[in-house]
Amino acid sequence: MSIVALHTQALVLPEADTYLELLGRALQAARLSNAFPDRKQLQNSVDTLRDGLRLGVYGELYLDARAGLPNMASFTRVRTDHELAAAALARMGARDSLEARRDEAEVFARMAAKHAYYEKLQKLELAPVDHHRVLLRRHDPASGTAAFRIELTKLDASGVYLRLLIELTQVSSLWRRKVIDLDEDGETAAANEAFRGMVYRCADLDAETLFVRLHGIEGVHVERVARGVIGPALFSLPCQGQGVAVRRTMEAPDDVLGQAWHAWSLGAGAAETERPELLVAFATDSAAGDIREEKSNDPISPLLAARLGPQEGARYRALRERYPFKVFKDRKFVATPGLKGVVQAVCAGAGTKNIVYDLRLG
Amino acid sequence: MSAKANLDVLNRQVAYSGEGISVKSLETEIQKERTIQDTKVDELKGLREKNIEIQGAMADELKKLRKFSDYLNGTATKGGFLAGVKEVLSYIPGLRGLALSQRSIEELLKAQYHLSARRVKEAAEYVDTLKQSEQDLYKEIDRINVKIVEMAKNEREALGYVLELKQLQEQLKAEEQAAEAGSVEQRDIQASADKVHAKLAEHSGNVQLYGSAEERYARLKDNTRKLAETIRALANDIQQYTTAASIKLDMASAQIQAIGRAADASVVMLEMKRSLDVMTESMNVTTQFVSDTQIFFRSNLDTLIKELDTFDETTTSVLEENLKKSREIEEARIQAAIDKAVKRQESAPLGAV
Numbered sequence: 001m002s003i004v005a006l007h008t009q010a011l012v013l014p015e016a017d018t019y020l021e022l023l024g025r026a027l028q029a030a031r032l033s034n035a036f037p038d039r040k041q042l043q044n045s046v047d048t049l050r051d052g053l054r055l056g057v058y059g060e061l062y063l064d065a066r067a068g069l070p071n072m073a074s075f076t077r078v079r080t081d082h083e084l085a086a087a088a089l090a091r092m093g094a095r096d097s098l099e100a101r102r103d104e105a106e107v108f109a110r111m112a113a114k115h116a117y118y119e120k121l122q123k124l125e126l127a128p129v130d131h132h133r134v135l136l137r138r139h140d141p142a143s144g145t146a147a148f149r150i151e152l153t154k155l156d157a158s159g160v161y162l163r164l165l166i167e168l169t170q171v172s173s174l175w176r177r178k179v180i181d182l183d184e185d186g187e188t189a190a191a192n193e194a195f196r197g198m199v200y201r202c203a204d205l206d207a208e209t210l211f212v213r214l215h216g217i218e219g220v221h222v223e224r225v226a227r228g229v230i231g232p233a234l235f236s237l238p239c240q241g242q243g244v245a246v247r248r249t250m251e252a253p254d255d256v257l258g259q260a261w262h263a264w265s266l267g268a269g270a271a272e273t274e275r276p277e278l279l280v281a282f283a284t285d286s287a288a289g290d291i292r293e294e295k296s297n298d299p300i301s302p303l304l305a306a307r308l309g310p311q312e313g314a315r316y317r318a319l320r321e322r323y324p325f326k327v328f329k330d331r332k333f334v335a336t337p338g339l340k341g342v343v344q345a346v347c348a349g350a351g352t353k354n355i356v357y358d359l360r361l362g
Numbered sequence: 363m364s365a366k367a368n369l370d371v372l373n374r375q376v377a378y379s380g381e382g383i384s385v386k387s388l389e390t391e392i393q394k395e396r397t398i399q400d401t402k403v404d405e406l407k408g409l410r411e412k413n414i415e416i417q418g419a420m421a422d423e424l425k426k427l428r429k430f431s432d433y434l435n436g437t438a439t440k441g442g443f444l445a446g447v448k449e450v451l452s453y454i455p456g457l458r459g460l461a462l463s464q465r466s467i468e469e470l471l472k473a474q475y476h477l478s479a480r481r482v483k484e485a486a487e488y489v490d491t492l493k494q495s496e497q498d499l500y501k502e503i504d505r506i507n508v509k510i511v512e513m514a515k516n517e518r519e520a521l522g523y524v525l526e527l528k529q530l531q532e533q534l535k536a537e538e539q540a541a542e543a544g545s546v547e548q549r550d551i552q553a554s555a556d557k558v559h560a561k562l563a564e565h566s567g568n569v570q571l572y573g574s575a576e577e578r579y580a581r582l583k584d585n586t587r588k589l590a591e592t593i594r595a596l597a598n599d600i601q602q603y604t605t606a607a608s609i610k611l612d613m614a615s616a617q618i619q620a621i622g623r624a625a626d627a628s629v630v631m632l633e634m635k636r637s638l639d640v641m642t643e644s645m646n647v648t649t650q651f652v653s654d655t656q657i658f659f660r661s662n663l664d665t666l667i668k669e670l671d672t673f674d675e676t677t678t679s680v681l682e683e684n685l686k687k688s689r690e691i692e693e694a695r696i697q698a699a700i701d702k703a704v705k706r707q708e709s710a711p712l713g714a715v
Contacts, residue, residue: 005613006620062612072472072615073479080480088487104501107493114490129472157468157619193465200466201626 002250007159008073009065009250013053015237015276016061019247020050022278022359023069023233026334029357030282036228037127037153037163045070045127048078051120055113057081067159068233068249068280075129075155078121085122089115129155132196137167146170147223154203160231164203166214167224167288203227208304208327211287215323222325224288233280234261234339236269255300257281257346264342275361279339283331291326298329299350334359367533372557376523376565378516380509388575391509395582398502402495402589410596412488419481467629468622475618479611486604492597499590506583510576517572520565527562534558 004010011019024046032039049070052058064071092098098112130153137147150166195217202210207225214222234257237247248265252258261279269277283298296303304327308316332355333343340356347354381387534555541548 005616007616008613062615064616072475072619073612076476076479076611076615080476080483083480084483084487091487091491101497105493105497107490107497111490111494129476130469157623197466197469200469 003065004062007065007251008071009063010060011063011237011247012060015239015247016053017050018237018276019063019235019278020046020053020061022235022276022336022361023280024050026233026278026280026359027230029334029359030280030332031357032230032282033228033284035163035165035226035284035286036230036282037161041125041127042161042230044124045075045078048081048117048121048124048126049074051117052078052081055117056110057114057117063249064159065249065251066253067161067231068235068252069159069161069231071159072129072155075127079126079129081118082121082124082126085118089118089122092118095119127161128153130200132200144171150199152199152203154200156204158204160229162203162227162229164199164210165224165226166199166210166222168214169221169223171219171221206301206304206329207285207287208325211325212319212323224286224290226286226288227284229281229283229285231281232257233278234258235279236265236277236338238274238276256349257300257343260342260346261339264339268341269338275336275338277336277338278359279333279335279343281331281333283329285327285329287325287327289325291328294326294328296327296329297352297354298331299347299352299354300331301329302350303327303329330354332357336361367530367537367554369530369554371526371530372554372561374523376519378519378568380512380516384571388571388578391575392578392582395502395506395579395586399582399586399589402499402593405495406589406593406596466622467625468619471618471622471625475611475615478607482604482607482611485600486608489597489601489604492593492600496590496593496597499586499593503583503586503590506579506586510579510583513572513576513579517569517576520568520572523565524562524569527558527565531555531558531562 002009024043027039027043027046030039049058049061053061058077062071062073063069092111092115095112095115098108098115101108102112132152133150135149135151137149139146147167147169150164150168152164153162154164155161202213205213207227210227211222211225214220214225232249232253234249234252235247239247249261252261281300283301285298285301294303296306305313305316305320331352334357335343336359340358343354343356347356534551538548538551538555541551
């Protein structure tokens, strides 16, 4: 199935199941640190989407055609199912009695399947579309300083799934305009609406841009900005019973990886109609005072300074002198054998040394 | 004389199927079926009310999403973009009263999307419940049909037996007339005729009961079918509506994110514009101040220079007076010292100054 709505690509069985199986295994293979969105939650969402399709609760899987990942509709589907599961199970009654009436009418077979789906789903913790929290790291009432960690997990509008971590210290003498409110016991904290909104809106900026942006806020000393981004996922899925037809990520990004992917699709990949192929990128991007060497080991995203012209570069250097921090970017990949060469060529072209985990086909 | 009446008919067991029937048992059975119907009707009422509530809420939320989209597209803006955005944001829970730029609109829209998706799903969940109810009712119709057939068969049996008894009654009547009055034979025939009459009364009642039961069950079946059809129609309506709403939501997810992002960007632009406006205002005020000051100085320069004299005449005369007095005191002091020295010299012995 091709594009069905803006940036929305639909997959149906059996390709959708193959895709979700590969994606689930890619998440496991990637050995994600806590810089990334919670792997277990995401895995649960992927597995639940798979169950939903397999049990006939849903007829199709919606993906973001740019990022090649389940889109907001898919994330929301399983989350709302999770919220309704308990009430639905109570209304349905015992699964045995539904199973016993399976042959009586189609509705009982469907309800029995749904019962199994809800029963499994209600025990799981699923990936959020958005999750924002503020953690207090240190609070020194004597000096009037409080250190916080802000964590934002977000299904970005670009289709990638990311986690943003900001560590900052707030000085109490300037708390008349504080960005984070401590409660009276000094143990819990919450970002004020304006700051929360600003962090949310800026989550798609890279760490160094965000670091500079936050550093400009009065009374705030930023120590670290770190992002972990899952995606894009580029896939090629042979369609059973349809000759040489394959389903591919329809709107892959137009960066070096996307271009290499397109070239592969038209070249070696065009002949690959037997095996499913998947390539997923996992990027980290940090800006902090304790980073030793400023470097980008990300073949897709060079440092900001390298992307600026001479005039902007000079201005940016002057800005950086005011804020002593360094930036480190990295990206690792998980790829099936057919796409491993594509990744390696991209990394070699950019002069970066990246981890490429093998994704074995079942 | 005709052949002797066959009294075996009296002893024959009539093959009624089921558990036997009485007015009370029939009423109990019918009541049981009505209770099932009433329960389903109550369920239906509850579901319909819940459905109306959910669909109303859902329509409202979808309207908000659409209206937001319309405002951002510029198709429904009367008071300008900002007024439009503010109006739409006022519909979103938690946003009323907040400054325009505080919360991310993308985040709020996603929360609204989640709420709408949940509503649609809540409504859709009732489709299966209704279909299950419909199936329960059709199963009940099957059971009623079995009852109807059973009642019809039993009525037929009862009718057949009543006919046999009637025939026997007529035969016994003829035999009684032929028998000698008051004879043992006649008394025996009369005893048999009484038994026939009792049986006739019993099974005539059965004819009526089974016939009545058949008709009542048939009416019950019609009502049950109407109920099942109503439930099916409701389930279909809900299914159509929720399917359409689901498709709308599924197709709109990327648009909602894009709209939210665009709105956030627009808000950032508005903030930037507001900031630039403030800056411009500050610059204007400052420039005006500079300009006014310059004109003031130019107009008043001569006066200002004139006024630059350090002391006025009074102060100068005071100073001169002070100085004159100071000199007089100083000269007096000097004179006193000289006088003292001269006096000491004059009184001292020769050679000791």
